Amino acid sequence: MTKRPEGLIFAVDERPPWLTLLLLGGQYAGLLAAYLVLIVIVFKAGGASHEDTISAVSLGMIAVAIATVLQALRKGPVGSGFLAAPVFSAIYLGPSVLAAKTVGLPAVFGMTILAGLLEIIIARSLRRLRIFFPPAISGFIVAIIGIQLGLVAIDHVLDIDQRQLPDYVNHVIVAGLTLALTVALSIWASGLARLMCSIIGLGVGFGLAVAFGLIPEAHWQVLLGAELFALPDPGFISYDFDAALLPAFLISGIAAALRTVGVITTCQKINDDDWRRPDIKSIKGGMFADGLGCMLAGALGTMGTNAAPSLVGVSKASGATSRSIGFTAAAILILFSLMPVISSFFLILPNAVIGAILMFTASFMISGGIQIMMSRNIDNRMTYVIGFSMLLGLSRDVFQNYFKSLPGFFHPFTSSMMPIAVLSALALHLTFRLGSRRKANVGFEKVEHSVDEFSHILQDKARAWNIDSGTASRAESTATQVLEHIRRASLANGPVAVELSFDDFNFIIGITYQGMLLSLPHVGVKHGVLLEEEAFSYGLADFLIGAYPDKMESFARGQDIRIQLQFNV
Structure with a gap:
C-alpha cells in the first residue's frame, strides 16, 4: 500500500477533470515535441530532403505517442504504470549522426531497432548484469556520451564551415544569448520556469534568430508552404545494418537502459511517501516498454527514444503524475502528427539555437555521470x-x-x-x-557471544568496505535475528562461525555450526501462487523474524549446518 505524498494533486491512478486533463496533456505534449529537433539534426546529417524530414518528424510524434502509452500500462510484462514518457534522446544523437554521415539514414533506423532490442534483453536479465555496471562504470558511460554530445553541440554553435559568411557574428551572438538565458533560468528561476528552462530557451532562441535574420527565405517558404493536414509519407523508410556502427549503438542502448532504471525508480519515489526499495517488476516493465518504444521509433524511420528525467521533474513540480495525462498527451501528439505545418517548424530552427540547447543538455549529462561515478x-x-x-x-x-x-x-x-x-x-x-572480493571470518565459542558481539563486528567491516548504511543495517538485523533463533532453540552444539564477504555487488553472510538446521520455510522463498492461509503465513514469517535477505540458502550434511544470507548492494 502506497502513502500519498504531500503536494501531490493528481496521483498516478487518478484522472483530473476533463478541462484540467486537456490542459495538462497539452503541456506534456508540447514538452515531448520539443525533442523532435534531434530528428532534424540527424536527417540534416544524412542529407535528407525537406519533405522526408517533415514526414520523419510527424512519424516521430506517432512513435513517442505509442511509447508513452506503453510506458503507462500496468498489466502484463510491458509498462511501469507511471507517467514516464520517452523522448528522442541525446543518448542516441552521436551514433545516429555518425551513422547518417558515414552509411546513410537506413543504417540509423536499423541500428536503432537493435539498440531497443538490447534494452529489452537487459530488462529480462537486470539482476544478472549488475556485475558489469557498478556506479563508476554506469556514470562513466553517461559522462562519455555527454562529452560526445557536447562535441556535436559545439560544432553547431561554432559552425566553423560558415565562419566566412556575413551573418556569422549574428550566429554566434544568438547561440551565446540562447545558452546564457537557458543557464540563467536553470540557476536563478524557480518552479516550472526552472524545470522548463530548455524549452523556454528554445522558444526565445528562435525569436532571436528571427530578429537577427538567421532564417533564410527558403526556410520560411517551407513553413508557409506546408499543408495544414496530411498523412506523413513513410516512403523514405528502409533499413540497413553495419557492423562498424554496432558498438556505438549497443553502448547507447545500455546507457538508455540505465537511465530508464533511474527514471522509473524516481517515479516510484515521488508517488509513494513510504518508498523504501525499488520495485523491480515495475522497473523491468518500464525498461521493456522503453525498449519497445525505441524499436518502434527505428521502425517508423526516426532515431532512438528514451525515458525523459526532465519530464518526470515537471510532473513532480506540478503535482500531477496521473497516467491519464500520458494518454491525453499521446492523443494530442497523434493529432499533431497529421499537421505538417507543425513538423516543418522544427526544420527551420537554426544551428545556433540547436547547438546552444545541446550544449546545455550535454553539460548535465557530463556532470550527472560524474555524480554517479562518485556515489561510491x-x-x-x-x-x-x-x-x-x-x-x-x-x-x-x-x-x-x-x-x-x-x-x-x-x-x-x-x-x-x-x-x-x-x-x-x-x-x-x-x-x-x-x-x-574481501572476506572476514569470525568464530564464537558460544552462540550467546555471537549474538552479543556480531553487530559491532559487522558495523566495523561495513564501514571498512564502504557498504552503504541501508544494506549494512538490513544485514545486521537479519543476521542477528537468525543467530538469536539458533540460540533460543538451542540448535548449535558448539562454536558458531560467521564468514563475511563482499565483492562490491553482493554482501554475503555465512553462518556455520554443528547441530540442527534452523527451519525457516518461507524466508527468501518466492511463491508463484499463495493458497488460502499461505498468503498470511508467508508474509508473517518474514515479518516476525525480521529476515529480509535478497537470497537465503541453507545446507545440512549430517550435523554440519550452513546458512547463507545474500544482500544485493
Missing part, C-alpha cells in the same frame, strides 16, 4: 579504469589518422570515442575485479 568511493582499481578509458576515448578525436589507419577488424570498435572509451572501461573493470 573510487578505489585504485576504478581510478585506472576511468582514467585510462577516458584518455583512450579522447585520443580518438585527437589522433584521428592513427585510428583510421588501423586494420579493418578494429574499425567497429574505433568508429568514435564512445565505443573506445566504454569497451576499454568494461574490459579493465572485469580484469581488475580479479581478487577484489
Whole structure:
C-alpha cells in the first residue's frame, strides 16, 4: 500500500477533470515535441530532403505517442504504470549522426531497432548484469556520451564551415544569448520556469534568430508552404545494418537502459511517501516498454527514444503524475502528427539555437555521470579504469589518422570515442575485479557471544568496505535475528562461525555450526501462487523474524549446518 505524498494533486491512478486533463496533456505534449529537433539534426546529417524530414518528424510524434502509452500500462510484462514518457534522446544523437554521415539514414533506423532490442534483453536479465555496471562504470558511460554530445553541440554553435559568411557574428551572438538565458533560468528561476528552462530557451532562441535574420527565405517558404493536414509519407523508410556502427549503438542502448532504471525508480519515489526499495517488476516493465518504444521509433524511420528525467521533474513540480495525462498527451501528439505545418517548424530552427540547447543538455549529462561515478568511493582499481578509458576515448578525436589507419577488424570498435572509451572501461573493470572480493571470518565459542558481539563486528567491516548504511543495517538485523533463533532453540552444539564477504555487488553472510538446521520455510522463498492461509503465513514469517535477505540458502550434511544470507548492494 502506497502513502500519498504531500503536494501531490493528481496521483498516478487518478484522472483530473476533463478541462484540467486537456490542459495538462497539452503541456506534456508540447514538452515531448520539443525533442523532435534531434530528428532534424540527424536527417540534416544524412542529407535528407525537406519533405522526408517533415514526414520523419510527424512519424516521430506517432512513435513517442505509442511509447508513452506503453510506458503507462500496468498489466502484463510491458509498462511501469507511471507517467514516464520517452523522448528522442541525446543518448542516441552521436551514433545516429555518425551513422547518417558515414552509411546513410537506413543504417540509423536499423541500428536503432537493435539498440531497443538490447534494452529489452537487459530488462529480462537486470539482476544478472549488475556485475558489469557498478556506479563508476554506469556514470562513466553517461559522462562519455555527454562529452560526445557536447562535441556535436559545439560544432553547431561554432559552425566553423560558415565562419566566412556575413551573418556569422549574428550566429554566434544568438547561440551565446540562447545558452546564457537557458543557464540563467536553470540557476536563478524557480518552479516550472526552472524545470522548463530548455524549452523556454528554445522558444526565445528562435525569436532571436528571427530578429537577427538567421532564417533564410527558403526556410520560411517551407513553413508557409506546408499543408495544414496530411498523412506523413513513410516512403523514405528502409533499413540497413553495419557492423562498424554496432558498438556505438549497443553502448547507447545500455546507457538508455540505465537511465530508464533511474527514471522509473524516481517515479516510484515521488508517488509513494513510504518508498523504501525499488520495485523491480515495475522497473523491468518500464525498461521493456522503453525498449519497445525505441524499436518502434527505428521502425517508423526516426532515431532512438528514451525515458525523459526532465519530464518526470515537471510532473513532480506540478503535482500531477496521473497516467491519464500520458494518454491525453499521446492523443494530442497523434493529432499533431497529421499537421505538417507543425513538423516543418522544427526544420527551420537554426544551428545556433540547436547547438546552444545541446550544449546545455550535454553539460548535465557530463556532470550527472560524474555524480554517479562518485556515489561510491573510487578505489585504485576504478581510478585506472576511468582514467585510462577516458584518455583512450579522447585520443580518438585527437589522433584521428592513427585510428583510421588501423586494420579493418578494429574499425567497429574505433568508429568514435564512445565505443573506445566504454569497451576499454568494461574490459579493465572485469580484469581488475580479479581478487577484489574481501572476506572476514569470525568464530564464537558460544552462540550467546555471537549474538552479543556480531553487530559491532559487522558495523566495523561495513564501514571498512564502504557498504552503504541501508544494506549494512538490513544485514545486521537479519543476521542477528537468525543467530538469536539458533540460540533460543538451542540448535548449535558448539562454536558458531560467521564468514563475511563482499565483492562490491553482493554482501554475503555465512553462518556455520554443528547441530540442527534452523527451519525457516518461507524466508527468501518466492511463491508463484499463495493458497488460502499461505498468503498470511508467508508474509508473517518474514515479518516476525525480521529476515529480509535478497537470497537465503541453507545446507545440512549430517550435523554440519550452513546458512547463507545474500544482500544485493
